[in-house]
Amino acid sequence: MLSATPLASAQRSDYTIRTGTSEETTVYVREADADGPTVMVVGGMHGDEANGYTAAQKIANWRIDAGKLVVLPEANVKAIQIDSRTCNGTDLNRQFPTGSEPTTALAREIWNVVVSENIDFLFDLHSSYGIYSSDDGGVGQGIFSTRAGDATGHRKQLVSYLNENYVSDSTYDYSGYSSSDGSSPMLKHKVGADLDTGAIIFEATRKNGRPLSQQVRETTAAVQEFLQRFGLIHETVxxxxxxxxxxxxxxxxxxxxxxxxxxxxxxxxxxxxxxxxxxxxxxxxxxxxxxxxxxxxxxxxxxxxxxxxxxxxxxxxxxxxxxxxxxxxxxxxxxxxxxxxxxxxxxxxxxxxxxxxxxxxxxxxxxxxxxxxxxxxxxxxxxxxxxxxxx
Ligand SMILES: [Zn+2]
Missing domain, CATH: 2.60.40 (Immunoglobulin-like)
Structure with a gap:
């Protein structure tokens, strides 16, 4: 599904997790010559949220100038294959309890990537069927951060950046908040609570037939802006x-x-x-x-x-x-x-x-x-x- 990349092979070290099982999926690692922080991007935790895995597939091809970029585009391959939020009733993003082992083999291997890559920040990419704060039942287009790290500051900056540069109809303006780390068994919460590391869940909205291309454009723009601010991508064209x-x-x-x-x-x-x-x-x-x-x-x-x-x-x-x-x-x-x-x-x-x-x-x-x-x-x-x- 991924296209070939222009990167020098020395910069790449991809591997698979859940190898040899029906959940096998690839982790793409890009390491620049220059030292810098490590950022992990996850997509496809929910298989019916095409924005998450489509945006992450694009990001997996990006070239970086410093540090390390770890991308897991298709976290839940089986859910993606059936275009479903869950697989066999198991919501992958509820298998990461704070202070104890993740509760499925897939969640444990994803957590192992987080820990072994020694990440400094995590982006978990999703999409919502709702409009933020509209009481329609969906979380809406939002950026939700940990209290750990400097995630709250990044969240606020990204909300402004997107609304100023990418959202023309204020109905779809981004918003969001920080919740108490560990208050839910989500990957983001576990990163914040167990590792004291910044993390963001990014949700674009697919309501009203909003095109996937637009969701992906906003999502990749936010991640690119973040990577630039965080030092992985330098000022550039x-x-x-x-x-x-x-x-x-x-x-x-x-x-x-x-x-x-x-x-x-x-x-x-x-x-x-x-x-x-x-x-x-x-x-x-x-x-x-x-x-x-x-x-x-x-x-x-x-x-x-x-x-x-x-x-x-x-x-x-x-x-x-x-x-x-x-x-x-x-x-x-x-x-x-x-x-x-x-x-x-x-x-x-x-x-x-x-x-x-x-x-x-x-x-x-x-x-x-x-x-x-x-x-x-x-x-x-x-x-x-x-x-x-x-x-
Ligand atoms: Zn989701």
Whole structure:
């Protein structure tokens, strides 16, 4: 279910728990060269909460700059397989009593990961069917922290961050609280009470048909923001997991053969995007080629809508994939070649068009594309960021 990752193999040490049983599931471990704290992310404790395991699967692919990231995306594989909160009536997130052994073999092995990885913080990812504080029976979209560690401060900061940047309808504003550690046999409570370690249960809401993609976007944004604040991810050009495959107005076919996604400049200075590498994991997708002489979104192979300067590259006869595009020189018309420049804190929208296989447009839904962005900063430093577009 997970796609291949751009990480160097030295950074990975994945293993399984409940090995050889029907509950077997993978723990993904990413360790950076630089020292830093260890954060664990769990998804799929409840098998009917797709947000939890979908977001955690994405996070399992993230690259980190410092410390260690331990991700268990599918804690309860059997519950996920039957799309049920519980398996055989057992709620996995009620098997973690404070001060004594977890009450099932699966819960004990999960707890063993928590202890043996010596974590400094835990995120447990879920979704709710309710609206927070609406008396509809669901806990709603909320962030719930331990009293242990500095989890309360992180919770408040993440609530503000999400409501300011990701929630446009206040009906869905995030909220939450800290409860007494150990007051319930949940994993979060046991982490707080037994280890005196910070933990957060994150709940996105799926009420009113709120799309899974939106739940996942909010969830991954919160975890990314946390990892940045906690020191695992440094200031960077970031990608917020929001890719869409578009059937553009340029197309008369029904194929969603263009891609659009946002990048953010989280440096405190201008970022200049100089090169962009595009590597579809499906090798049958072999060309990027628009079909217009115009210059801009969907009429150039690459267009980045950015606040200081738009980036555009319009390449005669397209380019073979995988490729690396130098934004200020496309080998065809220098008039249509510009680096993109983003001011501090701003977003840029990247549009790529049109993905083809053997000359025909490709529907990109379900495809994975690895993107690497090379950039320079106002102070002369440069760097690159690689991430996966998971469609
Ligand atoms: Zn849940």
């Amino acid at each position: 970031s990608y917020s997991q929001d890719v869409i495959a578009a059937n553009t107005a340029e197309d008369t076919n029904a194929k969603q053969s263009g891609l659009r996604f946002d990048i953010a400049n989280t440096f405190g200075q201008d970022v200049r995007i100089t090169d962009l590498e595009i590597d579809p994991h499906n090798s049958a997708i072999d060309q990027l080629r628009d079909h217009s002489y115009g210059e801009g979104q969907w009429v150039s192979e690459l267009f980045i809508d950015a606040d200081v300067q738009n980036g555009v590259t319009d390449i005669n006869n397209g380019v073979s994939l995988p490729c690396s595009i130098d934004l200020d020189w496309d080998g065809h018309s220098t008039d249509a070649s510009n680096d993109a420049i983003l001011s501090p804190g701003s977003f840029g929208t990247v549009s790529l068009y049109e993905f083809k296989s053997n000359g025909s447009p490709v529907d990109m839904v379900g495809e994975n594309v690895e993107i690497t962005i090379d950039y320079t900063l106002s102070d002369g430093a440069s760097g690159s960021r690689t991430f996966m577009l998971l469609l």
